[in-house]
Amino acid sequence: MTTLYANAHVVTLDDAGSEHAGGWLLVEDALVRDAGGGPEPDADERVDLGGAVVTPGLVNTHHHLYQTLTRARAQQADLFSWLRELYPVWARVDEEAEYAAARTGLAELALSGCTTVFDHHYVFPRGRSGLVEAEVRAARELGVRIVASRGSMDLGESDGGLPPDELVEELDAVLADTERLAGELHEDGPDARVQIAVAPCSPFSVTGRLMEESAALARRLGLPLHTHLAETLEEEAYCRELYGCTPVEYLERLGWLADDVWCAHCVHLTDHEVSRFGETGTGVAHCPTSNLRLGAGVAPVRELVDAGVRVGLGVDGSASNERSDLFLEVKQALLVARGRGGPEAMTVRDALRLGTRGGARVLGRADLGSLEPGKCADFAVWRVDGLELAGAADPVAGLVLSAPHRVDRLVVGGEDVVRDGRLVRADEDEIAREQRREAGRFAP
Numbered sequence: 329m330t331t332l333y334a335n336a337h338v339v340t341l342d343d344a345g346s347e348h349a350g351g352w353l354l355v356e357d358a359l360v361r362d363a364g365g366g367p368e369p370d371a372d373e374r375v376d377l378g379g380a381v382v383t384p385g386l387v388n389t390h391h392h393l394y395q396t397l398t399r400a401r402a403q404q405a406d407l408f409s410w411l412r413e414l415y416p417v418w419a420r421v422d423e424e425a426e427y428a429a430a431r432t433g434l435a436e437l438a439l440s441g442c443t444t445v446f447d448h449h450y451v452f453p454r455g456r457s458g459l460v461e462a463e464v465r466a467a468r469e470l471g472v473r474i475v476a477s478r479g480s481m482d483l484g485e486s487d488g489g490l491p492p493d494e495l496v497e498e499l500d501a502v503l504a505d506t507e508r509l510a511g512e513l514h515e516d517g518p519d520a521r522v523q524i525a526v527a528p529c530s531p532f533s534v535t536g537r538l539m540e541e542s543a544a545l546a547r548r549l550g551l552p553l554h555t556h557l558a559e560t561l562e563e564e565a566y567c568r569e570l571y572g573c574t575p576v577e578y579l580e581r582l583g584w585l586a587d588d589v590w591c592a593h594c595v596h597l598t599d600h601e602v603s604r605f606g607e608t609g610t611g612v613a614h615c616p617t618s619n620l621r622l623g624a625g626v627a628p629v630r631e632l633v634d635a636g637v638r639v640g641l642g643v644d645g646s647a648s649n650e651r652s653d654l655f656l657e658v659k660q661a662l663l664v665a666r667g668r669g670g671p672e673a674m675t676v677r678d679a680l681r682l683g684t685r686g687g688a689r690v691l692g693r694a695d696l697g698s699l700e701p702g703k704c705a706d707f708a709v710w711r712v713d714g715l716e717l718a719g720a721a722d723p724v725a726g727l728v729l730s731a732p733h734r735v736d737r738l739v740v741g742g743e744d745v746v747r748d749g750r751l752v753r754a755d756e757d758e759i760a761r762e763q764r765r766e767a768g769r770f771a772p
Contacts, residue, residue: 330356331742332371336709337381337723338363340699341685345677347724353382355705358519358741363699377709380736381723383680384698385443385706386654387687390554390592390613390642393433393447393463394421397767399650407560407622408490408532414647415491417770418451423458428766430466431759436652437643438472438745439756441708441735444687444696445472446613446642448554448592450479450529452497452505460509464522471745471753473520473706475691476513477527477554478506482538488570490532499538503545510549518695519704519741523551530556531575532566539582546588552692553584554613557591560624564596576601585610590690592642593618594632595625602628606635611690614682616660617651618644626664629682630673640687656732658683676725709737 331354338351340363348365355361362369398417402410421429430447437445447463460476467474483489484496506526514524526546528534539555546553558564558575567575576597579585587609594612597605605612614627632639641657643649658679665674688697695704710733712723720726727733738746745752 330371331373333375336377339383342700360703381710384684386441386683387444388654389640389687389690391447392645393430395645395647396429396432397770398647419453422456423462425766426459427462428762430463432763433652434470440653440655442654443706443740446475448477475523477525479527481529481533483535525552527554553589558596559593595627602631605637611638613642615642615644616664618649638689640690641683653732659731676728705742708735711736
């Protein structure tokens with residue numbers, strides 16, 4: 329079965345940066361067969377997109393879906409104060425709450441043009457089970473791809489860590505559960521819908537031994553590694569006091585600077601550390617809105633990209649960025665780069681590439697991120713006939729600069745997930761009602 333999506337401005341984000349005004353995208357089953365302009369190829373079905381812009385599906389490289397339950401808390405706190413206020417609240421999360429929270433965050437992301445979501449789940453209250461499985465169930469229901477992580481914390485307050493002791497786990501239990509989830513859920517190869525990553529939380533909540541053992545397990549199983557790093561100056565002071573080095577130096581000491589690793593935030597890096605990320609192939613999830621919300625600073629993204637570092641975008645948790653909108657992060661990445669380095673620091677298309685192909689590279693997904701023959705048919709369709717685009721000479725620049733937008737159509741593996749701006753496989757209103765009910769259990 330072939331479907332031709334025609335009469336569109338197609339942004340392929342291939343190596344040449346090809347764009348086709350009045351172009352078309354040919355999809356065969358779950359894959360892109362071709363993209364171009366000029367005469368249209370034959371197809372079993374033709375869909376007229378009415379001049380819309382077509383981009384690759386966005387790829388989210390850092391999130392905490394459970395945090396949709398606790399939005400708008402600790403409104404003027406820095407990271408450590410924010411965590412101390414919210415840890416005890418998150419300790420009440422269970423499978424039902426996780427499922428409602430995941431559906432909410434995933435629906436928001438899909439409606440912002442996101443086709444692949446990485447989620448960093450690291451809160452596992454004692455006696456609770458099924459949390460990662462609940463996220464996966466929600467992703468399958470909505471139709472998006474998910475890379476779900478088995479995160480962990482084993483360094484509690486009594487041992488000098490930040491999280492309360494009630495939220496830390498035993499090392500052996502963490503490793504055993506990670507291996508179980510990988511065996512039950514992880515899919516290898518192109519077009520994978522569900523994958524598992526190994527993701528100890530942070531230098532201030534995880535022991536060095538768990539970091540090392542997690543890396544050994546991930547490398548034995550062929551899974552990627554993820555953690556938070558260098559988010560705030562408080563984190564740097566903590567690492568210098570406890571470990572006698574910067575967070576990046578600590579990570580390198582543990583064998584975590586490598587091409588199977590990506591780190592969230594990386595706001596506070598020296599020039600040498602930026603170079604080490606490039607030399608070792610270590611990736612970065614850039615989360616501009618969250619970093620601004622917590623007053624953490626702005627990551628040196630232009631310098632990272634110039635050093636050859638894999639950089640993608642993340643919305644981060646919905647308690648430090650109350651909107652799970654990845655297209656908005658494309659705009660934010662553009663603006664903070666220019667705020668840091670001037671108007672030439674980043675182009676509109678640079679920012680869009682971070683949110684698509686950049687994210688795919690960070691997650692190690694060569695099958696995603698661009699609209700080229702043989703890649704997954706994951707793409708977003710954006711209408712350009714609204715008020716905010718009226719008068720925009722460049723529709724791609726107009727889209728990014730006037731973001732956020734609700735996607736008109738979202739296709740994942742050749743299947744509609746959003747059509748006419750509405751979820752196809754779920755009821756947005758029902759998701760919101762259930763989320764409000766579950767969130768009420770966590771109210772102050």
